[in-house]
Amino acid sequence: MTAVYLIEATPYDPDASAEVTKRFSIGSLAPTYGGDLWTARVERSPSFSVEAFSDPIIGGRSRVSIGTVRILHGDGGVNLRNLNWYGRSLEVKRGQRGDALGDFTTVIRGRITSMRWDREVFELGVSDLASELDVPLQDTLYAGSGGDEGGDDIKGRPKPRCLGKPRNIAPVLVDRANLVYQFSDRAAKAVDAVYDQGLALDSEGDISTMSLAEIRDWPACGGRYVTDLGNGLIRLGAPPAGTPTMDAQGDEDGGSLVQTAADLVRHIAGQVLADPADLDTTSFSDANTSNSSPCSLYVSGERPTIREVAERLMASIGGFVAVDASGLLKVGVIEIGTSQGTVREREIFDLRRLDVARPYWRRKLGYARAWKVLGQDVIDKSAITDANADFMGQRERFVVAEDASIKTALAEARESELSTLLDAEADASTESSRQLSLLGARRDRYELQLQNRAHEFEVGETYTLVHSSLRVPAGQDLIVRRVSERSRESTVLEVWG
Amino acid sequence: MGWSDWGDAASLETIGNEPGSGAVAANLQTMQPTELWESTDLTNLHFELDRGSAEALNVVALLYTNASSGATWRIRAADDQASLTDGSADYDSGSITLRAAGADDTWERPHGVLWISAGITRRWLRIDITDGSNPDGVFRAGRLVIGDLWQPARNAQYPIAFGPVDDTQHKRTDGGSLIPIHRGDPYQVADLRFKFLNEAESLEHVHDFRRRRGRRYDMLVLLDPEDASYLQHRTLYGLITRDDALGHAGFQRFEHRVQINELT
Numbered sequence: 001m002t003a004v005y006l007i008e009a010t011p012y013d014p015d016a017s018a019e020v021t022k023r024f025s026i027g028s029l030a031p032t033y034g035g036d037l038w039t040a041r042v043e044r045s046p047s048f049s050v051e052a053f054s055d056p057i058i059g060g061r062s063r064v065s066i067g068t069v070r071i072l073h074g075d076g077g078v079n080l081r082n083l084n085w086y087g088r089s090l091e092v093k094r095g096q097r098g099d100a101l102g103d104f105t106t107v108i109r110g111r112i113t114s115m116r117w118d119r120e121v122f123e124l125g126v127s128d129l130a131s132e133l134d135v136p137l138q139d140t141l142y143a144g145s146g147g148d149e150g151g152d153d154i155k156g157r158p159k160p161r162c163l164g165k166p167r168n169i170a171p172v173l174v175d176r177a178n179l180v181y182q183f184s185d186r187a188a189k190a191v192d193a194v195y196d197q198g199l200a201l202d203s204e205g206d207i208s209t210m211s212l213a214e215i216r217d218w219p220a221c222g223g224r225y226v227t228d229l230g231n232g233l234i235r236l237g238a239p240p241a242g243t244p245t246m247d248a249q250g251d252e253d254g255g256s257l258v259q260t261a262a263d264l265v266r267h268i269a270g271q272v273l274a275d276p277a278d279l280d281t282t283s284f285s286d287a288n289t290s291n292s293s294p295c296s297l298y299v300s301g302e303r304p305t306i307r308e309v310a311e312r313l314m315a316s317i318g319g320f321v322a323v324d325a326s327g328l329l330k331v332g333v334i335e336i337g338t339s340q341g342t343v344r345e346r347e348i349f350d351l352r353r354l355d356v357a358r359p360y361w362r363r364k365l366g367y368a369r370a371w372k373v374l375g376q377d378v379i380d381k382s383a384i385t386d387a388n389a390d391f392m393g394q395r396e397r398f399v400v401a402e403d404a405s406i407k408t409a410l411a412e413a414r415e416s417e418l419s420t421l422l423d424a425e426a427d428a429s430t431e432s433s434r435q436l437s438l439l440g441a442r443r444d445r446y447e448l449q450l451q452n453r454a455h456e457f458e459v460g461e462t463y464t465l466v467h468s469s470l471r472v473p474a475g476q477d478l479i480v481r482r483v484s485e486r487s488r489e490s491t492v493l494e495v496w497g
Numbered sequence: 498m499g500w501s502d503w504g505d506a507a508s509l510e511t512i513g514n515e516p517g518s519g520a521v522a523a524n525l526q527t528m529q530p531t532e533l534w535e536s537t538d539l540t541n542l543h544f545e546l547d548r549g550s551a552e553a554l555n556v557v558a559l560l561y562t563n564a565s566s567g568a569t570w571r572i573r574a575a576d577d578q579a580s581l582t583d584g585s586a587d588y589d590s591g592s593i594t595l596r597a598a599g600a601d602d603t604w605e606r607p608h609g610v611l612w613i614s615a616g617i618t619r620r621w622l623r624i625d626i627t628d629g630s631n632p633d634g635v636f637r638a639g640r641l642v643i644g645d646l647w648q649p650a651r652n653a654q655y656p657i658a659f660g661p662v663d664d665t666q667h668k669r670t671d672g673g674s675l676i677p678i679h680r681g682d683p684y685q686v687a688d689l690r691f692k693f694l695n696e697a698e699s700l701e702h703v704h705d706f707r708r709r710r711g712r713r714y715d716m717l718v719l720l721d722p723e724d725a726s727y728l729q730h731r732t733l734y735g736l737i738t739r740d741d742a743l744g745h746a747g748f749q750r751f752e753h754r755v756q757i758n759e760l761t
Contacts, residue, residue, distance in 0.1 A: 032519075344672065345670070346671075347672070351671060451670075467671065
């Protein structure tokens with residue numbers, strides 16, 4: 001059965017002053033689906049490739065690429081040149097001839113990033129949904145107009161962002177005269193502690209419970225502070241002796257603090273993507289099932305992208321960020337799970353082993369980061385606890401999982417270290433042991449070419465590969481690391497495990 | 498062989514019951530058969546064409562349809578619109594089977610071809626279609642060709658090469674399975690060599706094809722328009738993909754070779 005690909009795009013028509021829907025297909029004798037004609041002018045199905053993780057296996061970047069959509073217009077049968085295509089949505093659906101439109105599956109969705117044409121071909125470049133995350137996590141800047149917008153000294157700087165329960169963060173001084181500091185540019189869940197030179201100050205509470213309209217209405221008194229959680233602000237009662245720091249709880253969702261890696265990714269992805277329409281929501285709940293450890297992050301001064309933060313969060317639990325087989329944003333934890341199916345030798349046109357990343361014999365994970373490290377010379381040791389002094393003086397803490405015997409069988413085994421955003425030692429310890437188990441063993445990486453199994457495979461899922469040339473010819477469970485869909489129903493898989 | 502010189506120049510009365518967007522009757526006058534016309538009216542389906550003045554035609558071909566085996570059509574022609582339906586039409590085919598001879602249910606898009614060997618010259622034309630038992634619940638057609646085809650005095654040189662071509666390639670797996678790599682559906686081709694054309698044929702027809710249609714525009718070829726068994730097989734609608742220069746082989750003898758690939 002010949003697969004049918006349908007392309008639906010919504011360019012802007014300047015003449016109609018509105019978006020219009022354009023439908024095309026690669027041809028299927030009678031390309032009417034859902035009561036619409038899908039003009040048969042697409043030269044071939046667009047290629048699509050998604051790579052969930054690379055080297056290093058954990059913490060490596062994911063990549064998605066979508067081939068161009070080539071519409072044959074050389075005969076003048078369609079005129080697409082007057083439409084505004086950039087930034088408009090495009091979807092590719094796949095089905096079989098005779099299917100109802102509802103039976104087609106969306107396999108690519110994204111936005112149009114380029115438009116080229118010559119006498120023969122009108123060509124559209126498309127980016128995937130994950131690339132929507134390539135924008136700064138923090139897109140609000142201080143106006144420098146006084147009050148909560150700060151003065152000229154911070155004008156143009158990004159406002160801070162607080163996720164989870166970051167500890168010992170340095171808030172931004174926005175109102176020097178009134179000693180007002182900002183730790184989040186949006187409503188925060190709580191402030192757990194405020195320190196001056198490491199010494200905890202006393203809380204007066206939040207202005208919402210004090211019948212104060214504004215944080216500056218608080219009658220300041222030394223050694224104390226007040227919060228304005230609705231605006232992510234604190235105010236000190238007296239000038240600090242050193243750099244004030246604090247422990248805070250950041251963004252909440254429905255009254256609950258957003259804390260797990262998958263939930264935090266979903267939360268920040270929601271800044272640019274529609275939730276749930278653009279998300280593989282099952283993958284987020286599955287990732288939470290695999291690992292629901294609390295994570296924390298504080299962003300101030302720097303401007304990381306949403307994608308960078310999302311990848312850091314997922315790397316903290318040994319996971320990845322990618323798109324699924326229907327083009328939706330997905331997350332996953334790298335683990336050899338339950339096999340989703342078997343790929344047999346008779347289906348494989350080409351098989352080759354690729355080199356693999358070196359295994360680990362020791363896996364060291366950093367956790368519980370102090371976001372502002374205080375030198376021992378600036379900490380007031382008169383009343384601080386040793387635990388607090390130690391915490392504030394070290395950037396992060398470490399857990400180590402190791403097995404020196406791995407080096408006996410695997411001479412190339414190495415030590416490896418990764419800073420995570422995990423909060424708790426127990427969670428970091430569990431994860432380091434899991435990662436040593438995953439990465440402290442002989443692994444293989446294969447590339448194989450299949451035919452007529454287009455868009456069946458998902459990155460991050462486990463399949464059993466049966467082939468007489470394998471190290472385990474009876475069947476080896478492997479994680480799909482990369483899926484490349486090419487024209488004419490050809491699929492290239494890269495699997496690891 | 499020829500093209501829809503009558504049909505494409507005529508104004509086509511828009512037909513009701515065209516579902517969805519895009520699949521309109523005007524598509525019948527455009528080249529690509531996948532840009533089709535679709536109607537939910539299966540029992541009172543008709544349209545009329547006005548050529549503007551009386552012009553010659555000898556073929557009415559409704560191509561790439563989904564006509565069922567029971568579908569019928571009726572073609573009437575006249576010099577005024579009223580005569581099409583008041584019983585005084587100058588030409589009336591009567592109700593005849595729509596599918597061309599040889600088009601059984603294995604053909605996904607059978608053609609309807611009415612060959613009027615004597616030819617007629619009329620301004621108005623009406624087509625009525627009845628296909629009440631069409632299993633798709635709609636009637637579709639991809640192209641309407643109404644024209645005055647040229648029939649050479651001497652046939653194309655034997656052997657005539659024609660028939661379906663399938664561009665599928667094959668790959669063998671590591672496990673030994675042979676897998677077809679699909680590349681679209683099979684399509685018809687024809688390779689015709691005319692060795693004995695006279696001057697009038699070569700300059701009035703072949704020269705005309707090359708000048709006015711070339712490799713850009715569609716052509717209809719009926720390899721035997723009166724074939725009562727295999728007209729579907731011998732109907733080829735497509736583009737000229739090889740068009741050798743007109744050869745002046747000798748005194749009053751011209752020759753020409755042309756290859757046609759089906760538009761699918």
